[in-house]
Amino acid sequence: MTDQTTNLPAKAQATSTAVSCKVDRDLSVLRQMPERLNDLQLIEVEAIAKAPVPASAMTDDHHLQDCLAEMDANLQRRAVNEENKVRRRIKAQRRELLALPREQMTFIKIEAIRRFTFFPTIAELLELGKEWKNPHGGAQRLARTMVMHERMRRQREAAKRLKFEEVPQKDIDAWPEWLCEGLVAERLLREREGGGFEQDRRHLDDYLAFLETQGGEND
16 A cells, blocks of 8 residues: 555654554455355355455644645635634634544545635545545455355356255355345245245246246157
8 A cells, every 4th residue: 555654743654654554454455356156255254344444543723734835835715704703614624634544634635725716615525535445444345345256156167056946955054144135036946934044946946937938749
């Protein structure tokens, strides 16, 4: 990952470095995975997908003032005549913007200078912030995509078996709940009264009847 720790205060730099290392480790694990995942690999990828996005270093007073000063230097200010209004505006800026990650505040500053002529309102700044994508969430996004693709492949394979062959109950019992629920929705499995799932034979019986018809025509 690109080093974004330059010129950060020591505490923020340590946080940013630790977060970057964690993201790099997770991405390295994911990129070494094969195209098809076995059960243990799928569990490992699912764990990364479900993990919270590592926390970024937060905006501090110094960083906020730097960002606001740069915006002030590049954007026109609408006239504010009353001193109380100025104080309220500064207080509101600090309250709202200090709650943001440093990288998000930097993104807001860059986009505000690029898009606006006049200094944006706090609402406009926060709206810009919604467009920011946390770079530390890259591992989770990749993991979620990998899990989705693997689950789709497994469901297609299981559906094919259930449509065209009698699947042993022990195989169905070994399938994870998410897979069984998807196959129930396809009307290829059904819930058993005592719990668990069993093959819904409607598709299979139709297929077997079709094969018998084909066989009779060839006789």
